[in-house]
Amino acid sequence: MGLKRRDFLKIGAVAAAAVALGPKVLKAMEFADGGVTASHVTGAPRVEAVPYTCLQCNVEDGGLAFIENGRVVKLEGNPKHPGNRGKLCAKGNAGTNQLYDPDRVLYPMRRAGRRGEGKWKRITWEEAYQELAARINEVLDRAKAGKGSPNEIALHIGRNRWFGFDNRFMNALGSDTRLNHTSICESSKKIGMQATWGPDIETPDFTNTKYMLIFGGNVYEAGYFHNPYVQRVVEGRVDNHAKLVYFDPRMSNTAGKADEWFPVFPGTDGAVALAMCNVIVSSKLHNEAFINRWTNYPADKLAKYLEQFTPEWAEKVSSVPAKDIKRIAIEFALAAPRCTTYTYRGPAKHFNGAYSERCTMLLNIVTGSIEEKGGYCLPRGVSFKHPQPEPPAPKEKSELAHPREYPLAEHKVSHHVAQMIKEGRQKISVYIRHYYNGCYSNPDAETWREVYLDEKLIPFHVSMDTFMSEATALSDLILPETTYLERFDIENMPSSIETPWVGIRQPVVKPLGECKSYRDIVLELVTKHLDPTGGRGVKKYFDYGTTEDYIKYMAESVPGVKEAGGWAYLKKNGVWSPKPVDAEPEYGLYKKNGFGTKDKKINIYAEEWARHGFNPLPHYEPIPAHEKMKEDDLVLITFKWNVHVQSRTANQKWLAEIIHYNPVWINAKVAEKKGIKTGDLVRITSRIGYMVTKAFVTEGIHPRVVAVSNSFGHTEYGRLASLKLKEKPEWATSDDPEYLHVFWKDKGAHPNFIIPVSTDPIGGSQGWYDTVVTVGKAEPGDRYQDYKVDMEAARKAYEETLRYTYSGPDFRGRAPGAKKDGKKKSA
Amino acid sequence: MERDDQHYVGEKEGAGRKVRWGMVVDLRRCIGCHACSVACKAENDVPVGVYRAWVKYVDKGTYPNVTRHFLPRLCNHCKSPSCVRVCPTKATYKRGDGAVVVDNDKCIGCRSCMTACPYDARFLNAVTKTADKCTFCVHRIEKGLLPACVQSCLGRARIFGDLNDPGSEISLYVGRNPVKQLKPSTGNDPSVFYIGLEEYVEAMRGGVTSIAGTEGALEQKGVI
Amino acid sequence: MNGMVSYNVPHFFGEGLVPWGMLIVVHFFLSGMAAGSFIASAAASYLDDERYKKIAAAGAYLALLSIIVDVPILILDLDRPFRFITLLYRGSVTAPLTWGVWFLIGLGLFSLLNIALQRGVEAVKGSKALILVIGSVCAVGVSAYTAVALNVATNARPLWSDGAVIPVFMVASATTGIAAVSLAVSLSGGRKGLSSLNAANAVLLLFQLALVAFMLITASTSSPLSREAAGVILSGGLSLVFWIGLVTIGLVIPVIVSWSNVLAKGAEPKAGTTALISAMVLVGVLALRYIIVYGGQIIPLT
The missing domain is CATH 2.40.40.20 (Barwin-like endoglucanases)
Structure with a gap:
């Protein structure tokens, strides 16, 4: 090619001068925007770059690790990644601090003193595996003899990137006691969304929107998906002149940079959203056709239902002025369909969280901005298949994993586990913990500490951890785990509206010390120590080869990956997407197959909630x-x-x-x-x-x-x-x-x-x-x-919160006309 | 990727035209995320406790009408740099391409440049024991790469390029938007320009960063 | 309420951790003392070799002594002290420090010659005028350097960028020199010529008082940054040093005592009183250098 890149860009730039400066042009500075870097000492280009997926938080941005002499010297964003498009946030940039932290736990250790005393003895992996296998087998043997249950083996994972591997492990053992952290994360948001349209997350089209109405989703600093989303928020605001209105009791950076910030009283976002919906519908600014065609609740009935939520009432509840509620509602509706809400933990992390999420979603439903350009869209994702055979689900349900008071909480109620263990709801014999700092990250953390310290309640506590966390310090056996830069994983976060993607994590350097990834730990434990002969029936589910083979299988199960070059392509590029990074988004995805609900419609009326006595309509519930x-x-x-x-x-x-x-x-x-x-x-x-x-x-x-x-x-x-x-x-x-x-x-x-x-x-x-x-x-x-x-x-406090559950004496969620459940005592 | 590397080798003058590297920071696009601060640390092995690139925060107003403003900072690579003037050993010098840099082998650590910089952009590197500051990542731009802070900027608030090239992205950006320099009264003529600086300056009124202000109060009371 | 900050990267130096700290304060102080002592010696020598013999000799020795202590302090203050020598051959002409070092070396050499002169060494007798004039030029250079280093250094630091700092530091050098010579003479038991020194300092201290006042008034009424710096001096972190060290000990009491001596028109003042007052002036100048060096750096610039 005769033209050099620079000349080409010049022509491009001159042509661009005639038209408005769009964001795409900005990406074409005269320099390479990522993908390569140079040493500040020698000036030499750094040639060895291994792609990976970040895990400083759970957004899963793509990165490139530049290696010199076997050491990671710099992390940069992967320009081929459709989510973060070559950018890493401050945390992502600091990833080497994690990898090379001098206080990492690099060798297996066994507790030497009293639990929590801080005395440790270094042991070999062999010893560690044998001890753990013996503990697990003891439970399995006892269960077989009818004197116990496999559920006594608990696996508690915090930041869970196991992608079903946890099910494989635990199901193979026959234990249902898989515990998680989602209930201290954003689970009520998920529950609210799933009941409404199927998926547990939204994808606002920030780039193309005219109006962003954000409730407690501090996208400038955190949240799903901070880095990818804030890039698009800025494009929308600066290049597209979109307006950002933000609700949060605290002035976050999003609030501080918003066009308007409303300090809403905590837990009342739902009331504000309902009043706005009322204003929109009563002003006839709603999309009646969309509501009637694509939801399970007729527009006229909805209008009637919403009448009770006046802006004046919402002002009293939320301390947001009624005149602003009216104004913002009208502005939002006038921008339709290029208007979208976005929420994160603000509305969701309350007693009324699931309700609130449905209220804010309703704003998009009534304006019909669902799956429109600049609107509120469905997540763009891909799914994986797993190597076969897969173990069947355990027969016996775990009370800790599925507390009976919370039938709708499918993301579990794991922050109750400490209190539940304390009250003897379920016996625990082996407690395996990964990426989870129970006695630090949970509410009522002191109770967790107490339970972790109690050898009667938790007789054997195994930590798979990279650091000596507060919880790891209270364990009996530490299995040193890798950081995200030293292991294989697979990711598919819907962080880009332009295209779904498959990303991988791979060891960019050899694991430090004797660290092993959790996948390797489980694999070696099962095949070499727990069930080396296959006699227990566990090993056959781990016959997939190496961890890399497993991840490869999953990655190549996505249609299109094999054609693009399969696993080798992913290892080289870190990420694969069916469409290029700067593809134009497609809209109207639901039009082909409907929404992910039973009736393929948006469920303004959530039938299943009604069955348990909860209000099936978007509803504001005061916090007791x-x-x-x-x-x-x-x-x-x-x-x-x-x-x-x-x-x-x-x-x-x-x-x-x-x-x-x-x-x-x-x-x-x-x-x-x-x-x-x-x-x-x-x-x-x-x-x-x-x-x-x-x-x-x-x-x-x-x-x-x-x-x-x-x-x-x-x-x-x-x-x-x-x-x-x-x-x-x-x-x-x-x-x-x-x-x-x-x-x-x-x-x-x-x-x-x-x-x-x-x-x-x-x-x-x-x-x-x-x-x-x-x-x-x-x-x-x-x-x-x-x-x-x-x-x-x-x-x-724990007992009181149980009183408000659907079977508790103070249950209060019931709407007029909701169906009664047999188990419920009173409303 | 085909790139005309020769053109950008810093001290040379390409095609009979002198380059002047510059940066525009569009404060409308800045989200205060510190990706630049940390990317710079990682890129240049900047020791803990000091920064070549950093972001200042300031809040303005009375509840509930409060706004927050960010000011990403770096060396201004002034056209008329006072640090170069006061350096007794010519360790700090201005390159042909406008980047102001420090020669570690010549610096005697007198810290004159630190007192002379009207922007507090310099610090003493505790490892090298010499004056240190942002270099515009000359080691990167010479290889045709964006400075690390620009590469990492989430909001794409930083635009970097040749101010002397009328067709460059930065020149187009400057031409299309009103830009301002920090403290123009010093006559240092920075090569770093800001869009939307007025709002930050307005919020600063009342002496925010003074030791009598909030930050100082926190410092004195051991909060920071 | 503007100016709340949820957090800020601690990129500025702040109190107690400024680019130029105590060693530079002492360096400026000693440089001033060297320059002032030499000029006092030269003036005494020029005016009345006989009457002011002791003063001229004390000044000559003090100048050299100050430099001998001063230069190592300057070197010690460098973070790369072993590279000091490069200053001598790589020196940039636009840098005040280069000039300062050359003037200091010159002053050191001419102080040595001055000592020889004062001791009556034959070889230098003929070059008396030359020694005194060139030495004085170096002394003025050293004295000016202490001020110009601050003033030229930056066009943005409060106190420093105001022109007032130059006369303030020049006069401070002179008062330091005179006070140091007075102290030396009175401690050695001599009283001859003390009245002249007293009179000179009486005038200079008034000047100094006026200049400091002028500097602070200018600062308080100019840019917000200077206003802030003035605030720190008058009522902030530096106020104790200012009001007690500089104003009370270094200016007001010496002015009153020295003027009462002048007005008394008596013979030479008492050695004890002179020694005390001179020491107070020295404390005051040290305080002044401290206040200005720190006051200019204590406020972060952006």
Whole structure:
């Protein structure tokens, strides 16, 4: 080709000058935007680049790891990735901090002292496997003899990227006790969405929209899918002049940069959304044809139902002015179909979370912006097949995995597990934990600590962990796991509206020390130690070859992957997508096969909810704890700093140096009344205990709300996170000379100990933002980071939340006309 | 990918035309995410505690009418750099392509340049014991790659290129949008331009970054 | 309420961690002392070799002594001290530090010659005028360097960028020199010529007082940044050093005492009082250098 790239670009640029500058042009600067890099020391190009998929959070962005002399020297975004399109966020950029953390656990270890004492003995993998296999086989043998159940073996996974491999393992053992973390994540949002249109997630077409109405989805800092979405939000706002209206009690970065920010009272997003729907429908701005054709509830009936939700009522509930509700509703509807909502944990993490999600979804349904250009679209994903044979589901249901009080909570209620074990609901003999910091990440974290410490309740606690987390410190056997840069995985997050994709994770460097990936650990455990002969009937499900073979099988099961070059293509490129990165999105996906519900329609009326006595229509349910609030009470909410996740990044120096502490945000007027100034020690008291932390006085928070980030306050997780820089752990094999430059002296105070359990009776999700507290100046003798929990009160809070379940005495979800369930006592 | 590498080798002048590297930061597109801060750390092995690229935050207004503003910062690579003027050993110099860089072998660590920079863009590298700052990633641009911060910018808020080339992306961007420099009164004439700087400056009114302000209060009380 | 910050990357230096710290303050102070002492010596030598013999000699020795202490401090302050030598051959002419180092070396050499002169060494007697004039030029250069290093260094730092810093530091160098010489003379038991030194400092200290006031008034009424810096000095973190160290100890008391001496028109002032007042002036100038060096850096720039 005679033309050089540069010349070509010049012509392109001149042509572009005549028309408006679009985002596509911006990507064509005169330089290569990713894919290659050079050494800052020698200037030489870095030639070895291994693609991978990020896992600093769960967005699954594509990356390239540049390697020099067997060491990862730089991480960059993978330009071929349709989600993040070559960009990594701050966390992604800091991934090497995770890989080369000097306090990683690199060898199998067995507890040497009392549980939690911090004494460890290094053992071989052989010893570790044998011990674990013996423990598991003991249960299986006992179960076979009728003196126990395979369910005594529990697998508790936090950030679960096992993609069905957990089912294979546990089903092969015959245990149903697979526990997860989704109930402390966003599960009620999923439940609300699944009941409405099938999939558990939406894909707003931010690039092409004219109006973004975001409820508690801090897309500028976090959430599904922060990096891919915020790129498109900025394109939509700056290049397409879209308006962003944001609802959040705290001024996040999204709020601070929004066109309009409304500090809504926690848990009342649903009321605002319903009032807006009412305004839209009563102003005849709704899409009647769409509602009547594609939903299971007629427009006229819906209009009648919505009449009760007046903006004035919503103002009283939510503290959002009625005139703004009316105005925003009209603006939103006038932008239809190029208008979309987006939500994340804000509306969902409440007692009424599943309801709220359905209310905000309704805004898109009434305006008919579903699957329209610039509208509210379905996720674009692909699915995988697994190597055969696959074990059948266990016969016996696990009470811990499927608590009977929550029939609709299909993403489980795992934050109840500690209390349930404590009350003896199910016996646990072997507790295997992966990527899950139970006594740190859960509400009522102190109860988790208590249970983890109790050898009667958890006789054998195995950790597959990369770091000495708070939970790992309370285990009996540690199996050192790899970071995301050292193992095989497969991913398919619907983070791009333009095209679905298949991404892989592969070891970009050899695993450090004796670390093994969880997939290899399970494979070796089963085939070499647990069932080497196949006599137990477990081994046959692990006859797929190596872990790489397994992932390869899954990847190549996606139509189109084999044709593109299969596994070799994926290893080279990291990601495959049926359409190119900058493809024009397709819309109207439902028109062919309908929605993912039983009747293929959007279910404004959720039949199954009605069967359990819940209100089947989008409904606002007041939060019991908030109804009883006294004048001086405040609501405690938590949040993520933009350069951190909840519990797995405080050990990363490049992130910790940006922000490493978490003072409590308090409204300036309220603080003034209480005589609190920024930096003052304050005591936050909830129904289950108190904590002492520092105050940050700001104008950026609702006067009835205080906020504490949950990213900090580690007591373990290595020297940096716990800020014990001089206390080198005995298992640490290296030092980071950079720790000499650590200038900060504050590691923050963790709020989860004083947050009681408060569970959505439908979605089974923890109401993180329901906590009622009082805040005052610290009392004499209070020291920073002090906390105290009344275990009895914590227990009572758990028992109280059960009273609101569909079978409990205080059940209150029932709508007029909803069908009665036999098991339910009263409404 | 075919690229005319020779053209971009920093100190040379391509096709009889002198290049002047510059950057536009479009504050409308900045989301305050710090991808730039960390990408720069990783790219240039910048020690903990100091930054070549960073993002400042400031909030403005009274509840509930509050807004937040970000200001991504880096060395301005001034046309008339005061740091170069005061460097006693010519360790800090301006390259032919406009990038201001530090020669680690010549720097004596007198920190004159740090006091002279009107933008606090410089720091003392505790590892090399020399003055340090953003280099515009000259090692990358010489290879035809974008600076690491630009490459990583989620909002595509940073536009980098040759200010002397009227057809370059950055020139088109500057031509189409009102741009402002930081502290133009210093006469340093930065090569880094901002779009939407007024809002940030407005929010700064009241002396936000003063030690008497919030940040200082936090610092003094040990909050940060 | 503008200016709330949820968090900010700690990229600025802040209190206690500024590019130029205590060693530079001492360096400036000693440089000023060297320059002032030499000029005091030269003036004394020029005006009345006999009457001011002790003053001229004290000044000569003090100048050399200051430089001998001063230069290592400057080198010590470098983060790459072993590269100091490159300053001598690679020196950039636009950099104040280059000029400062050359002037310091020149002043050191001419102080040595001045000592020889004061000791009556025959070989240099004939070049008295040359030694005193060139030495004084170096002294003025050193003195100016301390100010210009700040003033030329930046066009954006509060206090430094205001022109007032140049006369403030020049006068400060002179008062340092005179006070140091007074102290040396009075401690050695001599009183001859002290009244002249007292009179000179009485005038200079008034100047200094006026200039400091002028500098701070200018700062308080100019840019927000300067206003902030002035605030830090008058009522903030530097106020204690300012009001007690500089104003009370270094200016007001010495001014009152020295002027009462001048107005008394008596004989030479008492050695004890002179020693005390001179020491106070030195403390005051040290405080002044500290306040200006730190005050210019304590406010982050952007």
